[in-house]
Amino acid sequence: MQALTNRVQPVDRRPLTLWERMYLPAIFKGMLITFKHIFQKKATVSYPEEKRPFSPVFRGLHILNRDEEGRERCTACGLCAVACPAEAITMEAAERKPGEEHLYREEKYAARYEINMLRCIFCGFCEEACPKDAIYLTETFAPANFQRKGFIYGKDDLLIPDPKAKQTV
Amino acid sequence: MSIDWYFILEKLVLISGVLALSLIVAMYSTWGERKVAAIIQDRRGPNRAGFMGLLQPLADGGKLFFKEEIIPGTANRFLFILGPSLAMLVACMTSAVIPWGDTLTIAGKEISLQVADINIGILYIFGVVSLGVYGIMLGGWASNNKYSLLASVRAASQIISYELAMGLSLIALLMLTGSLSLKDIVEQQRHGYWNFIYQPLGFLIFLVCAFAECNRTPFDLPEAENELNGGYHLEYSSMKLGFYLFAEYINMFISSALMASLYFGGYSFPGMDSLGLSPNLVTILGFLALFIKIIIFLFFFMWVRWTIPRFRYDQLMRLGWNIMIPLALLNMLITGAIVLYRQG
Numbered sequence: 001m002q003a004l005t006n007r008v009q010p011v012d013r014r015p016l017t018l019w020e021r022m023y024l025p026a027i028f029k030g031m032l033i034t035f036k037h038i039f040q041k042k043a044t045v046s047y048p049e050e051k052r053p054f055s056p057v058f059r060g061l062h063i064l065n066r067d068e069e070g071r072e073r074c075t076a077c078g079l080c081a082v083a084c085p086a087e088a089i090t091m092e093a094a095e096r097k098p099g100e101e102h103l104y105r106e107e108k109y110a111a112r113y114e115i116n117m118l119r120c121i122f123c124g125f126c127e128e129a130c131p132k133d134a135i136y137l138t139e140t141f142a143p144a145n146f147q148r149k150g151f152i153y154g155k156d157d158l159l160i161p162d163p164k165a166k167q168t169v
Numbered sequence: 170m171s172i173d174w175y176f177i178l179e180k181l182v183l184i185s186g187v188l189a190l191s192l193i194v195a196m197y198s199t200w201g202e203r204k205v206a207a208i209i210q211d212r213r214g215p216n217r218a219g220f221m222g223l224l225q226p227l228a229d230g231g232k233l234f235f236k237e238e239i240i241p242g243t244a245n246r247f248l249f250i251l252g253p254s255l256a257m258l259v260a261c262m263t264s265a266v267i268p269w270g271d272t273l274t275i276a277g278k279e280i281s282l283q284v285a286d287i288n289i290g291i292l293y294i295f296g297v298v299s300l301g302v303y304g305i306m307l308g309g310w311a312s313n314n315k316y317s318l319l320a321s322v323r324a325a326s327q328i329i330s331y332e333l334a335m336g337l338s339l340i341a342l343l344m345l346t347g348s349l350s351l352k353d354i355v356e357q358q359r360h361g362y363w364n365f366i367y368q369p370l371g372f373l374i375f376l377v378c379a380f381a382e383c384n385r386t387p388f389d390l391p392e393a394e395n396e397l398n399g400g401y402h403l404e405y406s407s408m409k410l411g412f413y414l415f416a417e418y419i420n421m422f423i424s425s426a427l428m429a430s431l432y433f434g435g436y437s438f439p440g441m442d443s444l445g446l447s448p449n450l451v452t453i454l455g456f457l458a459l460f461i462k463i464i465i466f467l468f469f470f471m472w473v474r475w476t477i478p479r480f481r482y483d484q485l486m487r488l489g490w491n492i493m494i495p496l497a498l499l500n501m502l503i504t505g506a507i508v509l510y511r512q513g
């Protein structure tokens with residue numbers, strides 16, 4: 001019969017020889033293989049002490065960005081929420097009041113901004129959709145939690161620290 | 170009749186010592202099993218509880234003690250409780266006739282490191298080990314569960330089949346040594362060569378049968394997690410489950426000790442009598458030698474477990490009846506012929 005591909009492996013269907021039927025040599029061979037594995041490098045990464053390096057394009061937890069003066073960039077336009085295929089992003093917009101110019105970059109800002117990390121699939125579409133460079137995905141991932149509500153990240157969890165506030169400290 | 174209180178005290182201390190030793194070794198066998206499994210599979214194994222995870226067995230034991238005890242409504246309560254108790258009792262009883270070392274001389278009194286040097290030591294072990302299957306059978310039967318029942322049936326027929334070959338391989342050994350007392354057998358090896366050299370085939374048969382008797386992989390059909398859901402201890406929880414698991418490890422420990430004593434010189438080691446040390450020290454060194462041999466056997470048990478997959482049931486029976494028993498008979502015949510030839 002003609003083979004359909006060139007990757008066909010013929011199966012050896014000869015009856016077992018006496019040596020093979022003795023079974024013990026095969027066991028011995030197997031035992032040697034497992035014994036060799038004792039001395040091989042362990043695949044385990046001892047997680048909290050030791051972290052596996054991620055690739056530079058890894059998409060992890062989100063952050064909300066600020067500009068150079070420490071003002072929030074997000075204007076609550078909702079494009080990220082629209083782009084999100086997992087519908088993980090919710091937000092509530094608010095209007096900037098006079099005297100809040102040092103807090104928010106534009107007249108409109110996100111009063112509430114929540115990402116449900118259990119829904120999020122870390123595709124990075126929000127990052128691409130954002131016209132204000134306000135949301136970015138970082139190289140960390142969400143730590144474990146005991147409750148589902150712990151995975152809903154609000155503005156406190158997402159916003160990066162104020163660069164100006166840091167300087168003063 | 171006067172009672173020799175010193176004798177009773179000595180034996181009591183010895184018995185508690187041996188019991189504690191078997192329990193501790195069984196405890197750390199569970200740790201060892203997980204460690205060996207891990208390193209063979211390129212993992213690390215338990216390493217969080219204490220240094221190198223050495224407290225892991227305590228954590229496991231504590232967990233088992235505090236688990237809820239469940240006795241199924243349809244189970245036979247008496248037999249259900251009797252099962253694990255019997256398994257544990259029988260496992261602990263076997264250690265009585267194993268010579269853990271030569272004699273210690275303390276305050277002018279000679280103390281033998283063997284609980285009971287009975288002249289039918291091997292027969293005693295055989296009798297007690299065969300009782301061990303009752304623990305499994307009763308537990309599986311009393312659970313009133315089809316998987317457990319299947320497991321008990323398997324265990325019963327497996328242990329009966331392999332006991333035969335084991336006994337036959339031992340008869341060949343007994344022909345050589347001419348004694349049923351384990352102490353005698355070890356002493357003979359101390360002054361001559363280890364029995365393994367005279368009985369390699371017999372040792373191999375004994376080893377395979379020991380695996381089958383201990384329900385260890387590749388013969389762990391009564392437990393068979395993936396086809397019988399844990400087998401005979403499927404319905405057990407809490408420390409009753411712990412007893413079953415513990416009994417298995419104690420059995421492993423005892424059969425390792427037995428194999429070391431019968432075929433690998435027990436507490437004797439090469440050059441033991443030409444060291445020129447005090448007899449007490451030599452006895453302690455001898456005990457350590459036995460312990461090292463036991464640990465090597467325990468490692469071997471685990472190593473095999475993580476290498477060889479489980480036999481199919483018909484393969485197991487075929488191996489037992491069609492291969493092991495004829496081989497053991499052949500071994501017996503050859504040994505008998507040689508013994509006869511050397512005598513006459």
